[in-house]
Each structure stands twice: as C-alpha cells, then as structure tokens.
Amino acid sequence: MSRAETVLSALAVAMGLLAVFWPSIERYLIRAGSGLKACPYLAGAGNQGSPPGSPHHGSASGSGRFVIFENAFVLMSGEDGRGVERSFIVDTETGRFASRDMLPADGVRREDLEGAIVTPGFVDPHVHFISTGLALLGAVIDVRDVEKGADALRQRIASAVQKQPTDWAVAYGYLHEFGDSSWLDDVPVPTVVFRFDSHQLLANRRALQLASISADTASPEGGSIRRDASGAPTGVLCDAAMGLLTAVIPSPSSELLWDAYLAAERYALQKGVTRVGDMGRVSFDDDFASFDDLTDCLIPGADGMRVRVDAFVSLKAHVALKQLIDALGTTRFGGDGKLRVGGVKDFYDGSLSSRTALFTRPYKDGDGDGAGIRLVDPISWEEMIRAADSMGLTVATHAIGSLAVDEVLSAYERLPRRDDDAHMRHRIEHAQHVSSIDTIRRMAAVGLAGVTPNPQHVRGDRDVIPLRLHDEDARYSYPLEEFRRANVNFGLASDAPVVPLDPLGAVAAAMDERNRFALGAWDALFGITRGAHLLSLDGSSERLGFIDDGFIADFVVHDAECDASCTFDAAVERLIETRDRGGVKQVYVGGKHVAGRNNIL
Numbered sequence: 378m379s380r381a382e383t384v385l386s387a388l389a390v391a392m393g394l395l396a397v398f399w400p401s402i403e404r405y406l407i408r409a410g411s412g413l414k415a416c417p418y419l420a421g422a423g424n425q426g427s428p429p430g431s432p433h434h435g436s437a438s439g440s441g442r443f444v445i446f447e448n449a450f451v452l453m454s455g456e457d458g459r460g461v462e463r464s465f466i467v468d469t470e471t472g473r474f475a476s477r478d479m480l481p482a483d484g485v486r487r488e489d490l491e492g493a494i495v496t497p498g499f500v501d502p503h504v505h506f507i508s509t510g511l512a513l514l515g516a517v518i519d520v521r522d523v524e525k526g527a528d529a530l531r532q533r534i535a536s537a538v539q540k541q542p543t544d545w546a547v548a549y550g551y552l553h554e555f556g557d558s559s560w561l562d563d564v565p566v567p568t569v570v571f572r573f574d575s576h577q578l579l580a581n582r583r584a585l586q587l588a589s590i591s592a593d594t595a596s597p598e599g600g601s602i603r604r605d606a607s608g609a610p611t612g613v614l615c616d617a618a619m620g621l622l623t624a625v626i627p628s629p630s631s632e633l634l635w636d637a638y639l640a641a642e643r644y645a646l647q648k649g650v651t652r653v654g655d656m657g658r659v660s661f662d663d664d665f666a667s668f669d670d671l672t673d674c675l676i677p678g679a680d681g682m683r684v685r686v687d688a689f690v691s692l693k694a695h696v697a698l699k700q701l702i703d704a705l706g707t708t709r710f711g712g713d714g715k716l717r718v719g720g721v722k723d724f725y726d727g728s729l730s731s732r733t734a735l736f737t738r739p740y741k742d743g744d745g746d747g748a749g750i751r752l753v754d755p756i757s758w759e760e761m762i763r764a765a766d767s768m769g770l771t772v773a774t775h776a777i778g779s780l781a782v783d784e785v786l787s788a789y790e791r792l793p794r795r796d797d798d799a800h801m802r803h804r805i806e807h808a809q810h811v812s813s814i815d816t817i818r819r820m821a822a823v824g825l826a827g828v829t830p831n832p833q834h835v836r837g838d839r840d841v842i843p844l845r846l847h848d849e850d851a852r853y854s855y856p857l858e859e860f861r862r863a864n865v866n867f868g869l870a871s872d873a874p875v876v877p878l879d880p881l882g883a884v885a886a887a888m889d890e891r892n893r894f895a896l897g898a899w900d901a902l903f904g905i906t907r908g909a910h911l912l913s914l915d916g917s918s919e920r921l922g923f924i925d926d927g928f929i930a931d932f933v934v935h936d937a938e939c940d941a942s943c944t945f946d947a948a949v950e951r952l953i954e955t956r957d958r959g960g961v962k963q964v965y966v967g968g969k970h971v972a973g974r975n976n977i978l
Contacts, residue, residue, distance in 0.1 A: 441481070441483075441484030441485050441486055442468060442469055442470050442481075442484065443466055443467070443468055443469070443475060443479070443480055443481070443484075443485050443486065444466065444467045444469060444485075444486045444487070444488060445464060445465075445466050445480075445485060445486070445487045445488070446464060446465050446466070446467065446487075446488050446490055446495070447463070447464045447487060447488065447489055447490065448463065448464070448489050448490050448491060448492055449462075449463060449464060449465070449490040449492070449493055449494070449495045449934075450463070450492065450493070450494045450495065450938070450939035450940075450943060450948055451463065451464070451465055451494075451495045451496075451924055452494065452495065452496045452902065452924075452945065452948055452949070453496055453497050453902060453903070453906050453907065453922075453923050453924060454923065454924040454925060455923065455924075455925050456923070456925050457923075458899075458903065458906070458907055458922075458923040458925075459899070460925075461945055461948075462924070463941070465495070465924055466479075466480070467930045467965075467968045468930075468968065469968050469969075471968070472713075472929060472930055472967035472968035472969065473920075473927055473928060473929055473930055473968065474924055474925060474926055474927065474928050474929075474930050475926060476926040490934055491938070492938035492939065492940060493934050493935055493936070493937070493938055493962060494934075494935045494937045494938065494939055494948050494951065494952060495924070495932055495933065495934055495935070496649070496902070496906065496924075496932065496933050496935065496952070497906040497907070497921075497922050497923060497924055497928075497931060497932055497933075498649065498650070498651025498652060498906075498931035498932055498933055498964065498965075498966065499648065499649045499650045499651065499652075499880040499881075499905045499906065499909075499933065500650070500651070500652040500653070500654075500868065500880075500905060500906065500909035500910050500913070500922070501645075501650055501652075501653050501654065501868075501870055501871050501873070501878055501880055501883075501905070501909065502653075502654040502687075502829050502868035502870050502909045502912040502913070503654050503656055503773075503806055503807075503829040503831075503868075503870035503871070503872055504641075504653050504654065504655060504656065504870070504871060504872065504873040504878055505655070505656055505657065505658060505659060505872070505873065505874065506638065506641045506642075506653055506655040506686065506873075507634055507637045507638055507641065507655075507657075507658045507670060507674075508637075508658050508659065508873075508874055509637075509640075509641040509644070509873045509874045509878055510636070510637030510638055510639070510640040510641035510642075510644075511629065511633070511634075511637045512549065512874040513637070513640040513641060513644055514633075514636060514637055514640050515541075516547075516629065516633060516637065517547045517548060517549050518533065518534055518537045518546065518547065518548035518549070519548070519549065519550055520533050520534070520548050520549065520550045520551055520570065521549075521550030521551075521552075521573060522550075523550075523551070524552070526553055527553075527555065527560040528560070530548075530551060530560075530570065531560055531561060531563060531564065533548075534546050534548050534561070534564055534568060534570070535563070535564050535565075538564060538565065538566055543566060544566060544567075544627065545566060545567050545568070545569070545584075545626055545627065546564055546566050546567070546568040546569070547568075547569050547570075547571075547626060548568070548569070548570040548571070549570065549571040549572075549573070549575070549874065550571070550572075550573045550874075551570055551571075551572055551573065551579070552572075552573055552730075552837065555579060555613065556611060556613070557603075557605065557611035557612055557613065558570075558579040558580055558581055558611065558612030558613060559582075559612065561579060561580075561581035561612070562581050562582045562583075564581055566583065567580075567581065567583040567584040567587055568580070568581040568583070568584055569581075569584055569622060569623075569626065572728075572730065572731060573730070573837070573875055573876075574728040574729075574730050574731060574875055575659060575728075575875060576615060576616055576727040576728040576730070576731040576733055577613065577614065577615045577616075577619075577728075577730075577731040577733075578613075578614050578619050578622065579612055579613060580612045580614065580622050581612065582612070584622060584625075585610060585612060585622070587625050588621055588622040588624070588625045590602065590610050590614075590621055590622065591609075591610065592604070592607070592608045592609045592610065594610065594621065596618055597617045597618055597620070597621070598617065598754075599616055599617035599750060599751065599752040599753065600614070600615055600616040600617030600618030600619065600620070600750075600752075601614070601615045601616070601618055601733075601750070602614055602618050602621075603615070615727065615731050615733055616724075616727045616731070616733050616750065616752055617752060620662035621662075623660065623662045624662035624663075631673055631674060634658075634670060634673075634674050635674050635678060638674060638675070638678065641878075642682070642683055642684055644878060645684055645878060646683060646684065646961070646964050646971065646972040647959065647961060647972075648878060648879055648880060648881070648956075648961065649880065649881075649933040649935070649960075649961045649964060650684060650878065650880060651684055651685060651931040651933070651964060651965075651966050652684060652685035652686075652687070652909075652910065652913065652921075652931070653684060653685070653686055653687070653878075654687045654689065654720075654773075654829075654868075654870070654909075654912065654913060655675075655686050655687065655688050655689060656689050656722050656773065656806075657670065657671075657688070657689055657690055657691065657722065658670055664691045664693040664694060665690075665691065665693075665694050665697070666691075667689070667690040667691050667694070667722075668690040668691065668694040668697055668698065671688050671690055671718065672701065675688055675710075675716055676710050676716065676718075679710035679711030679715060679716040680711050680712050681711075682711055682715040682716060683715075683966060683971040683972065684715065684966065684971075685715045685716075685717070685913075685931075685966065686715060686716050686717070687717045687720060687913045687914045688716060688717065688718050688720065689720035689721060689722040689771075689773055690718075690720070690721055690722070691721065691722065691723065692721040692722060692723035692758075692761050692762070692765065692772065693723075693761070694721070695721045695761060695764060695765040695768065695770055696764075698718065698719070698721060698770065699768040699769075699770065701718075702718065702719065708914070713967055715966075717913070717914040717915060718914070719769070719770055719771055719914050720770065720771040720772075720773060720914055721765050721770050721771070721772055721773070722772075722773040722774070722775070722806070723753065723758065723761075723762075723772075723773075723774055723775065724752045724753070724774075724775040725751065725752060725753055725758070725774050725775055725776045725781045725784065725785050726749055726750065726751060726752060726775070726776060726777055726778050726780075726781035727749060727750060727752060727777070728777055729777060729778070729809065729810070729838060729841060729842070729845065729846075730837070730838075730841065732749065732845070733749050733750050733752075734749045734777040734778035734781065734809075734810070735748065735749035735750065735751060735776075735777075735778035735779075735780045735781040735784075736748045736749055736778045736779055736780050736810070736846070736850045737779070737780050737812075737850070738847045738849065738850055740845050740846070741844065741845055741846065741847060742844055742845055743845075748778075748780070749778050749780070749781070751781070755784065755788075758788075759788045759791070762774070762788060762789075762792070762803075763792060766792050766793075766802075766803070770802075771802040771803060771804070771826070771914055772789075772802070772803040772804070773803070773804040773805075773806050773829075774803075774804070774805055774806060775806045775807060776805050776806065776807065776808060777807045777808075777809045777810065778810055778850075779810045779811055779812040779816075779850055779853070780812070782805060782808050782810070782811055782812070782816060783812055783816055785805055786805065786816060786819055786820060786823070786825075789801065789803055789805075789823055789825065790819070790823050801823060801824050801825060801826060802826055802917075803825065803826055804825065804826050804827055804828065804829065804912055805820070805825065805828045805829075806828075806829050806870075807828075807829060807830065807831060807870075807872070808828040808829070808830060809830060809831070809834065809838070809854060809855055810846070810850060810851070810853065810854045810855075811853040811854075811856050811859075812850075812853065813853065814853070814859060814863075816853075817853075817856065817859050817860060817863045817865055818863055820860075820863070820865045821863045821864050821865050825865065825866070826866065826911065826912055826916070826917070827865065827866030827867055827868060827908070827911060827912045828860060828865060828866075828867050828868075829867070829868050829869075829870040829912065830855060830857055830860070830867055830869065830870070831869075831870050831871065831872050831875075831876070831883075832855065832857065832869055832883050832886035832887040832889075832892075833871060833876045833877075833879070833882055833883055833886045834855075834872070834875070834876065835855050835886055835889070835892055836886065838854070838855075839891070842854055855892060855894060856894045857887055857892075857894045857895070857896050857900075857904075858894040858895065858896060858900075859894055861896065861900050866908055866911050866912065867904055867908055868904055868905070868908050868909030868910075868911070868912045869883040869884065869887055869901070869904035869905050869908075869909065870883070870909075871883060879956070880905040881905075881952055881953050881956040881960075882956065883901075883904070883905060884898075884901040884902060884904070884905060884949065884952075884953060885953045887900075887901040887904060888901050888949075897946075898945060898946040898949040898950075899945060901949070902949055906922045906923070907921075907922030907923055908922075909922070910922035929967060930965060930967060930968040931965065931966050931967065932964075932965050933961055933963070933964050933965075934961075934962045934963040934964075934965075934973070935952055935955065935960050935961060935962060936955055936958075936959065936960045936961060936962045937951040937952055937954070937955040937960055938951075939951065961973065
C-alpha cells in the first residue's frame with residue numbers, strides 16, 4: 378500500500394468519527410498503518426488571544442466592539458500602504474481594521490500607544506519552522522557563530538556532547554570550506570555537521586561507518602560524495618548524497634517536534650512575525666517527513682496556533698496532499714483558520730556556498746565541480762508540477778543559480794493557463810542569481826506569484842561571489858531593485874534556520890547601500906508585509922499586509938517611538954536600531970492580542 382493510500386485508509390475511518398467528535402478531538406489526529414501517531418498538543422499550550430482592553434493592556438478606556446488606537450506612528454497604512462497615520466480602528470468582532478463612519482455613538486474603547494511605531498504583522502514567506510524550533514531548543518548544536526575553523530568547531534561539539542550525552546551529535550551552521558572531516562573523528566559519538574545552507578554536511582568516521590558509506594559507495598543522482606585521491610570518502614557529502622547518512626540518524630519524537638513548533642512560534646512573535654511560509658522539515662532521506670509533520674502535529678495543533686502558518690510539503694507528496702484536502706474538505710485548520718495547506722515545494726538545484734547551484738559556466742574555484750547540479754530529473758519534475766498545478770496546489774521551487782531560475786521559469790511558462798488566471802499561484806524560492814533583465818521581465822509577464830530572495834544571505838555571499846562566479850553569472854546577483862522595477866512581487870525571506878528568523882534584519886540587509894540593487898525603506902518594509910503576504914496560499918484573495926479599512930487586523934506595536942515630525946525612512950531606521958534589544962511590545966493577530974505585556978514574548 379502506498380503512503381498516500383495508507384493515509385487515506387486512516388482518513389476513511391477517521392472522518393466518520395471526526396464528524397461527530399471533532400470538537401473534542403483537540404490533541405490527536407487518528408491515523409492507521411503501523412499504529413497510532415499523535416502530536417502531543419496540549420490544550421492551552423498556545424494562546425488564542427485576548428481582545429484589546431483586557432488585563433494584558435494598559436492605557437485603555439471604555440468598552441465595546443470597536444477599539445481606537447491613538448497616539449501612534451502607523452506605517453504601511455492606506456489602501457496602497459503609502460500613508461502614515463496617527464491612529465487606527467479595530468473591529469474586534471470581525472478582526473479587521475475599520476473606518477470612523479462605522480463607529481457607534483458610544484461603546485467605543487480607546488488605547489493610547491504613547492507614540493509607538495505600529496506596522497502590519499511581519500511575514501517571513503520561507504522558513505523551516507520546526508527545524509528552527511529544534512535549533513532553538515538545542516536539539517541540534519548551533520555552530521553558526523564559530524568563526525575560527527576546525528579546532529573551534531570540534532571543541533564546541535565535543536563540549537555539547539559532554540554536557541548532554543547523546544548517541545549522535547548533530548550540529549548545523551558551519552561557514553568554512555573543509556577538504557575532509559577527519560578532525561571530527563575525535564568526537565566520541567557519530568557526528569554530523571550541516572553547512573549553514575543545508576546543502577552540504579560533514580560526517581566523522583563513526584557516522585560514515587554506520588551509514589555504510591565507503592569507497593565503493595556511488596554518488597546518487599543529484600548529489601556527490603567528495604573523495605580523496607585514493608577514492609575514499611572525505612566525509613563531505615552534498616545535496617542528495619546527504620540522504621545516505623541522514624537515513625541512519627534517529628528521527629526526533631513527535632513530542633519534540635511539537636515543542637519545536639512552540640519554540641519557533643514564540644521566537645517569531647518576539648520578532649513581530651504573525652505569518653510564516655513553512656517549507657517543512659527537510660529530510661534528505663524521507664520525502665514524506667514534512668507531510669507526516671503536517672498530519673501528525675500541525676493539523677491537530679492548529680487550534681493552539683498564535684501565528685498564521687502556510688504549510689508546504691514535499692512536491693513528491695502532492696498526491697497524498699490532494700487526497701488529504703479532499704478527504705477533510707478544507708484547506709484551513711484551527712478555529713480561525715490560522716493553518717493553511719495546499720503548497721508543495723521542491724529543490725531544483727543546490728547552493729552557491731556548496732558549489733551546487735546551477736549556472737551555465739563552471740565555478741571559477743570549482744576544482745572540477747562543474748557548473749552545479751540539478752537535484753531533479755527535469756522531465757519527471759515538470760510532470761509533477763503539472764499534476765500539482767492541475768490539482769490547484771501552489772508550487773514553490775528552490776532555484777538559486779541563474780540556469781536553475783531560467784529552467785524553472787520556462788517550466789512555469791509551459792503550464793496551461795485559464796482565461797481567468799490573471800496571476801499564477803506558483804513561486805520561485807530564493808532566485809538569488811538571475812541571468813538577465815529579460816528573465817525578470819518574463820517573471821512579470823507570466824504573472825508569477827513572486828520570488829523569495831534572502832537579503833541576509835548577501836553578507837555571507839558578498840566575498841564569495843567574485844571568487845566563485847564569472848562576471849556574466851554575477852551581473853544580476855540579488856537583483857532586488859530590478860524585481861521592483863519590473864513589478865515582480867517579492868517577499869524578503871530568511872530561510873531560517875539557515876539565518877535567524879529576523880524580518881527587520883532582512884530589511885536592513887535589503888537597504889544596505891553596498892548592494893548594487895539595494896531597496897528603499899518603503900519597498901523593503903513592503904517585502905516583509907504586503908509583498909510577503911501576497912506569496913501566501915491565499916495571498917491573492919485575502920486583504921492582509923496593510924493597515925487600512927477592511928484589511929485583517931494583524932499588527933505589531935513596537936518598542937520604538939516617533940512624533941509627528943518623524944519621516945517614514947527615519948521610523949524604519951528606528952525599528953532596525955531597536956530590534957536587537959527586543960523591540961516588540963505587543964502583537965495582534967486577527968484583532969486579538971496574542972503576545973506582549975503580560976503575555977510572554
């Protein structure tokens with residue numbers, strides 16, 4: 378029986394029960410197959426929010442359905458987001474912003490924000506949410522801040538193993554180039570260290586032996602096992618080859634996965650994030666890992682979510698996802714639909730830092746690595762995206778190298794279009810390097826939902842690009858301003874945990890004038906509000922991302938102030954300055970207070 382058929386057989390049994398008992402089944406999604414699996418969702422673990430004027434708030438007066446927030450500096454306001462206002466109104470019954478002509482004669486509450494800057498809730502359109510939580514919990518060892526090479530990395534990992542004994546040491550975040558991993562052999566347990574971009578790993582001798590990786594092991598299609606002069610593996614594995622090793626690493630428990638979700642959610646709220654595009658927990662050996670996380674944890678836990686989550690699963694699970702949607706009869710879960718499903722994601726190429734991003738010319742420093750690799754068979758991949766498109770699913774495809782971007786865009790252009798399709802649902806993830814302005818114009822012409830560039834990655838790539846890429850391949854690297862000029866929608870993403878989930882950090886990086894294609898303050902803030910929302914699974918149909926009448930009231934009150942003399946650009950700079958000291962006071966989702974003040978941020 379296939380994975381999809383197993384899930385459907387479970388659903389056939391479960392749906393009859395769910396129709397009767399769904400209100401009381403908060404903690405479990407019944408599944409068949411090898412046994413029952415459940416997300417340990419505890420009622421009350423999340424916070425459904427409290428209306429303004431509750432004990433979570435100060436400086437409030439009056440009572441009633443409408444709340445006037447006064448003495449604020451409101452950015453991204455008005456129908457086009459270009460306005461700057463001093464006050465705004467929330468209709469707590471509908472969870473939307475309201476106009477003054479809707480106010481009754483009495484029964485209106487008021488809240489003085491004491492000059493605080495207010496923005497729409499931030500959106501990070503491309504994260505790996507549970508993986509981010511695992512890192513925050515210390516379930517994997519974070520070595521992103523280790524800058525001194527092999528000795529410092531080994532010491533960090535060995536110290537972590539000594540403090541918390543474990544059968545495996547799994548770390549992530551190294552930045553350096555290593556020819557081999559023999560320096561990890563002194564760590565007393567099997568050890569794997571993922572490169573910061575998750576497209577390369579280092580494994581010590583114990584780990585290689587457990588995975589049965591030897592000189593006789595062939596590199597799989599879409600990956601490489603780096604070897605020394607004798608043909609023996611060096612312990613450096615790239616892309617699809619990583620699955621040979623990750624297959625033997627014990628999987629995290631469902632309890633740990635839900636704890637990781639909650640940790641990531643808590644961290645997101647601290648950064649003012651009210652929506653994420655969750656690309657799933659990447660598993661290099663199990664194409665259904667993200668689908669299992671969806672059915673085992675995210676759907677049963679949806680009632681406890683405080684942020685909006687657009688959940689994507691592996692493209693290879695597109696049939697199972699469609700069957701799940703049809704069986705349950707909805708793409709929205711949780712009391713107010715915070716969890717949305719219907720997206721699938723795949724990797725077309727690798728990364729620049731691992732020399733596996735796909736270009737037309739070989740890498741200048743590649744030492745025989747060629748011009749990158751395709752992680753998919755283009756013909757079978759295109760068949761899958763056509764099938765997903767016909768099912769009404771949104772396709773998000775990772776493409777970093779310029780040739781990968783061109784090939785993905787060409788495949789999107791070949792998809793059938795209906796007369797009522799002004800825009801397509803599909804996205805290109807990252808699009809860090811583009812071959813020409815013509816490619817960007819084609820993105821606009823086909824009506825692409827958008828791209829998700831990662832401006833924080835520029836800092837790591839700035840010194841690498843001239844060493845690794847030919848001038849022709851680097852001409853349009855991180856072309857943020859060109860996307861804007863061509864009216865290609867973009868959402869500034871982190872790809873957390875590759876870099877920290879930090880939308881204002883993305884704004885700062887996008888505005889950095891050392892970048893040839895830097896953005897202005899308004900366009901950068903658009904990239905983490907309205908622009909990023911338009912990339913969500915319901916972005917084209919839902920009014921969200923500006924503070925204006927009728928828009929959904931997701932907004933953030935920041936720990937930064939501006940008076941009437943403040944300019945838009947100055948307000949954005951103040952937000953950037955305060956982000957490192959915990960610059961968020963209060964967070965509202967759908968007009969409900971979900972974090973801040975007495976709620977722990």
